[in-house]
Amino acid sequence: MKKYIYILSMCTAAMFATSCVGDLDQYPHEEITSESVYTSLQNYKSVLGKIYVSMVTKGQEKDGNEDLSSNRGEDYMRCYFNLQEVGTDEVAYTWLSGENLTDISNLSWDANDPWVADMYYRIYYNIALCNEFLRNATDEKISSFTESERNEIVHYRAEARFMRALFYYHAMDLFRNIPFVTENDPVGSYIPPRYMAKDMFGYIESELKAIENDLLSKDECPYGRASKGAAYTLLAKLYLNAQTYIGETRYNECVAACQSAIGQGYSLEIDVNNDYTIDCYRRLFNADNHLRTNEIIFTLPVDANTTVSWGSSTYMVCGAVSQTSATQNPADYGVTKGWGSMRICKTVTDLFEDNDKRGKFYETGQTDKVTSIEDASTGYLSTKWTNLKDNGEAASNTDQSGVNTDYPLFRLADVYLMYAEATARGGNGDMATAVGYVNDLRERAFGDNSQNITETDLTGNNFRFFLDERARELYWECTRRTDLIRFDLFTKAEYLWEFKGGASDGTSVESKYNYYPIPSAELTANPNLKNEEY
Structure with missing residues (x-):
């Protein structure tokens, strides 16, 4: 409970x-x-x-x-x-007319x-x-x-x-x-x-x-309430996107806000024995994610008994499971049936290497590219969010009550990526630290250091790496539109996706x-x- x-x-x-x-x-x-x-x-x-x-x-x-x-x-x-998300490359929405x-x-x-x-x-x-x-x-x-x-x-x-x-x-x-x-x-x-x-x-x-x-510190703050870490994280988001909002850069301030958030004592969700065969990334989006207060900075509690709705994380879990697939089993994700609402575009799934555990997609019977909005078999299905507990059991009857998965609004992984991007863009952070933060995420994703980056990968105005890495780490976490706008790619022809x-x-x-x-x-x-x- x-x-x-x-x-x-x-x-x-x-x-x-x-x-x-x-x-x-x-x-x-x-x-x-x-x-x-x-x-x-x-x-x-x-x-x-x-x-x-x-x-x-x-x-x-x-x-x-x-x-x-x-x-x-x-x-x-x-x-x-x-x-x-729906207007970006991270979502192809099946029932456009029905949902307006x-x-x-x-x-x-x-x-x-x-x-x-x-x-x-x-x-x-x-x-x-x-x-x-x-x-x-x-x-x-x-x-x-x-x-x-x-x-x-x-x-x-x-x-x-x-x-x-x-x-x-x-x-x-x-x-x-x-x-x-x-x-x-x-x-x-x-x-x-x-x-x-x-x-x-x-x-x-x-x-x-x-x-x-x-505000209370991380260790003082009751679960589900906003701590100092939440305020620092929101400040970092504000500063990282300052060019969009006010036409000025605030990268030094973004670095400082990230340092304050990290200084609260958060840590990535990894196995205590450094067993990378355990999928710790998935734990951040399952029905036991209330246990991940080490990484999740600010969460919105959802409970099938007390906070039932057909939106929030119920939307994330049920909406991603197919209604029409002959092979996908809704029970594998802790739900009684899927809604078939959303798939993900090939432009995003192509960003993932085969052994990147963050790329959680159901491919059987699905084409990789979205060739039709109405045809739910085009485009992979995202299985990032589930209603499963750590032991693999369903946490609730979603047909009656929705899911038990909380909605992680702010995560340390995002702070790491903001620090690294702000530093690479000229903020007064430490590049070695920035590279270390990114590699911490990639080592969790790949299970080893085989896909680690170097400082060279983040310099020379190679900022596109950050847009792609944020998609790999944060897809379907309500950051994509803001990120694409920050990179001046949301509306322009320089970057296109299906539909x-x-x-x-x-x-x-x-x-x-x-x-x-x-x-x-x-x-x-x-x-x-x-x-x-x-």
């Missing part, structure tokens, strides 16, 4: 957040008031729990009482995965796309939850609590600020110039200003730095598709917003 923390135990806490954007119909209206909720330490825990769990569930029940009444109504992480994902896959969306709208409103709903929590967690509001309770709430407050920074980071990365609201702004009819990406970048950076001392732009062999698209548009309904509701190129 997983050691599920309190943050999941009371996720039916009051949801009293008022809209912070124009479309009020996207938000719940509850009679419960903050005065009746913020009366005990346990209630503060419960509301903090709601902020966390809102990333992996649709609402308060398995198939009802949803947080938002919107186009699809899916959970945050299913929306995020679709916007980060055609425009996402083809890089042809507009301001009326339902998935774009759902992601936008999910982000701002979660920001509203954070703002309401913070309005009620000021020093004045908690002055009547005992000293130990106040100290605990200070940690909660820092975590709520981290989560808000994370949501704003996602909003900036996806939409660029966005509405901005905090706990200090009025609720109700308030129309928030538009923050340009440069302003948003500065805000996120300052927030993450401001909360550093109030990029809707063409069978791929084609370039307009540069405006490097970000998503603010939904049309928001443009109507908030005159401060606009989409320059849409």
Whole structure:
């Protein structure tokens, strides 16, 4: 049984957040008031729990009482995965028309796309939850609590600020110039200003730095909550992509943030006896991955009894197993049946050497190249995510309850690769250390040092290595779109994959598709917003 923390135990806490954007119909209206909720330490825990769990569930029940009444109504992480992965070379999506994902896959969306709208409103709903929590967690509001309770709430407050920074980071990365609201702004009819990406970048950076001392360290932080390591990792992501967001490089800062994250004491998941025949990489994405706190820096707990949804990691596991294959056995991945939603493009699978254990693909009966979006037998199937425990048993009945696999949002492997890339691009890191970090990952992948790289492989502007290595290590972990944009390859003809732009062999698209548009309904509701190129 997983050691599920309190943050999941009371996720039916009051949801009293008022809209912070124009479309009020996207938000719940509850009679419960903050005065009746913020009366005990346990209630503060419960509301903090709601902020966390809102990333992996649709609402308060398995198939009802949803947080938002919107186009699809899916959970945050299913929306995020679709916007980060479906339009890239890492995913060929089978049921485009049925899921309304055609425009996402083809890089042809507009301001009326339902998935774009759902992601936008999910982000701002979660920001509203954070703002309401913070309005009620000021020093004045908690002055009547005992000293130990106040100290605990200070940690909660820092975590709520981290989560808000994370949501704003996602909003900036996806939409660029966005509405901005905090706990200090009025609720109700308030129309928030538009923050340009440069302003948003500065805000996120300052927030993450401001909360550093109030977040718990790796060893102090309960499972599933945000620690100092999570804040350092998010800072590193912000800095690595600074050229995209603000037109400036911040590689020195990225190196420093990575060093701070690594300094928390994380380590790669490897066998303690250095037995490389054990597939430690697979353990990071199975139903016992809550045991991998050595490598997983920030995770989103998922449990088939308490946090059931048909998105998040259930989407990752069931969506990758075929509905039509005559040979693939769903039980081999801990599921009762597959959904047949997703395959992976040949441009990515070709990046893997035969003995790279990270390349987890089902090939029998499948062509290597995606020659048809509708034909699920074209393109390999990814088997990276499973609902199996370490002993090989299924962790839950996915047909009824979804999976038991947690969603690892930040991993040490990503930090290693960010450090190495930032150093190679001119940051003041140590190249020998950078090479060592990359080789640590490759030795786990290959079982020996036969595929180790040297410093020469990372110098001379050979940055493409990092794009490819990140695909090998992090595919289907919601990094690909951001990575392709950082390398200026997401929309251009210099790099094509199957059905990029809707063409069978791929084609370039307009540069405006490097970000998503603010939904049309928001443009109507908030005159401060606009989409320059849409």
